[in-house]
Amino acid sequence: MASELSREELDSLLGAYALDAVDPEEREQISRYLARDPSARAEVDETREVMSLLADLEEGSPALWTRIQEEISRRPDATNVHPLAAPAGSRRSSSPRRALALVAAAAAFVFALASVLVLSDDGSPDADRQAQLRAAVEAARDDPEAREAALADVDGEVRATVVYLDDGTGYVTNTALDKLPRGRTYQLWAMVDDETGPAVVSAGVLGRDVELAAFHFDGRVRGFAISTEKAPGALAPHEPLTAEGSLA
Amino acid sequence: MTLPMSEHPSDDDVRALSDARLVVGIARMQQDALAEVHRRYGGALVGLAQRLLRNPTLAEDVAQEVLVRLWRNPTAFDPERGSLRSYLFAQTHGRSVDLVRTEQARRSREERSARLSFPESGEVEREAWLLFVGAQARAALDSLSEPERAAIELAYFGGLTYREVAVQLEEPEGTIKGRIRAGLARMRATLRAEGIEDPWPAS
Numbered sequence: 001m002a003s004e005l006s007r008e009e010l011d012s013l014l015g016a017y018a019l020d021a022v023d024p025e026e027r028e029q030i031s032r033y034l035a036r037d038p039s040a041r042a043e044v045d046e047t048r049e050v051m052s053l054l055a056d057l058e059e060g061s062p063a064l065w066t067r068i069q070e071e072i073s074r075r076p077d078a079t080n081v082h083p084l085a086a087p088a089g090s091r092r093s094s095s096p097r098r099a100l101a102l103v104a105a106a107a108a109f110v111f112a113l114a115s116v117l118v119l120s121d122d123g124s125p126d127a128d129r130q131a132q133l134r135a136a137v138e139a140a141r142d143d144p145e146a147r148e149a150a151l152a153d154v155d156g157e158v159r160a161t162v163v164y165l166d167d168g169t170g171y172v173t174n175t176a177l178d179k180l181p182r183g184r185t186y187q188l189w190a191m192v193d194d195e196t197g198p199a200v201v202s203a204g205v206l207g208r209d210v211e212l213a214a215f216h217f218d219g220r221v222r223g224f225a226i227s228t229e230k231a232p233g234a235l236a237p238h239e240p241l242t243a244e245g246s247l248a
Numbered sequence: 249m250t251l252p253m254s255e256h257p258s259d260d261d262v263r264a265l266s267d268a269r270l271v272v273g274i275a276r277m278q279q280d281a282l283a284e285v286h287r288r289y290g291g292a293l294v295g296l297a298q299r300l301l302r303n304p305t306l307a308e309d310v311a312q313e314v315l316v317r318l319w320r321n322p323t324a325f326d327p328e329r330g331s332l333r334s335y336l337f338a339q340t341h342g343r344s345v346d347l348v349r350t351e352q353a354r355r356s357r358e359e360r361s362a363r364l365s366f367p368e369s370g371e372v373e374r375e376a377w378l379l380f381v382g383a384q385a386r387a388a389l390d391s392l393s394e395p396e397r398a399a400i401e402l403a404y405f406g407g408l409t410y411r412e413v414a415v416q417l418e419e420p421e422g423t424i425k426g427r428i429r430a431g432l433a434r435m436r437a438t439l440r441a442e443g444i445e446d447p448w449p450a451s
Contacts, residue, residue, distance in 0.1 A: 013410075013425055015429030015432045016409070016425050016429070019341075020341055020403075021345075021404070021410045023409060023411070045330045048330060049334040050385055050388070051334075052331070052338070053381050053382050053384075054389065055292045055337060056295060056382070058295055059288070060294070060311075061291060063308075064286065064290050064294065064308055065283060065287075067308070067312050068282070068315050068319075069283075072319050131321050132275070132319070132320055132321065132322065135275040135321075135322055136275050136276045139275040139276055165276075
């Protein structure tokens with residue numbers, strides 16, 4: 001095998017290719033052919049469409065869904081999910097008051113933060129999740145209901161952008177946030193209006209080297225801000241805000 | 249594409265979404281959207297893999313792999329090239345064929361009967377349209393000449409290459425690939441004549 005197929009030969013194999021019934025060497029050549037020939041590609045696509053109609057539709061089994069759910073739920077754990085919880089080191093120096101503050105902090109974050117998925121931190125980002133997050137950001141930007149905020153520093157430089165959807169889903173994209181030293185973390189804050197007036201509420205801990213982050217925050221949000229805090233995060237910003245911006 | 253999910257969707261909301269919108273939901277990491285794709289197609293994907301692999305465990309593995317891949321990389325699905333259903337079935341078929349062509353699988357496959365029968369019409373419970381187009385597709389296959397139909401069935405449902413089909417049917421390779429292509433063209437033309445040019449107008 002391995003000789004270069006003529007166009008006529010390639011065309012004659014399109015049916016078999018669409019059924020995955022060609023040899024690997026032929027498959028490779030036909031794939032290249034499809035990339036440059038729209039009519040050949042259309043023939044294969046239409047054939048696959050027709051063949052997909054032949055299957056009897058059956059609902060997926062609960063057992064299969066359980067396996068899938070376990071699989072897709074395992075991956076985020078391998079990246080970086082950052083609920084604020086008592087850090088391991090806090091046990092060494094904790095006073096009852098400190099412990100209470102951490103519990104309160106954890107409770108506040110659980111309330112405010114359904115999930116924050118961050119890429120990346122100290123480890124190398126998982127390529128699949130990264131691609132998935134990028135796709136999510138693109139999809140969010142295409143949503144006519146989405147609002148966006150450019151978070152700028154005091155000099156007006158945009159350090160990060162936020163896309164925020166009506167359902168509370170949001171995505172932070174780093175545009176100029178430098179990697180922080182160990183022990184420090186970026187934290188995202190939602191600027192909201194509550195009964196007592198304007199307030200700033202944590203929307204998630206982003207880690208020290210964030211590229212993309214997904215978060216969830218429910219509330220009447222006017223805008224977002226980012227601060228740098230001592231890891232693992234703070235109840236309220238302790239440092240001047242690194243960047244902030246209103247939702248448009 | 250936009251997903252009408254200003255609030256978290258209920259089961260009914262998700263079930264009403266088109267496949268294309270479900271993919272947008274998946275891109276937003278909404279498990280409900282993937283669950284609905286699984287509900288719609290999971291059983292059929294397992295069925296196709298099972299038909300090729302003759303191994304229920306492996307078949308579930310393939311379906312799981314295909315759906316998890318969609319979750320992790322939804323942009324691999326290109327709506328310009330066809331429906332989500334077509335994409336998922338092509339992925340499942342390709343992966344199953346890869347597996348069935350390993351030596352171990354090949355040995356067990358050789359023990360199977362030479363001819364593979366076409367499946368009986370099954371229960372299609374979701375939409376009348378699916379029932380209609382599915383029936384039309386089967387009719388289109390059944391309307392082919394016996395040599396064309398046999399070649400297509402052995403290749404698609406048997407997981408054989410056209411060369412293996414040629415050996416099995418004791419025909420020249422050129423004849424078999426010609427029959428496969430001509431038969432498939434006839435099926436497409438039959439469906440087009442029935443008005444099924446785009447099987448998924450709502451997606």
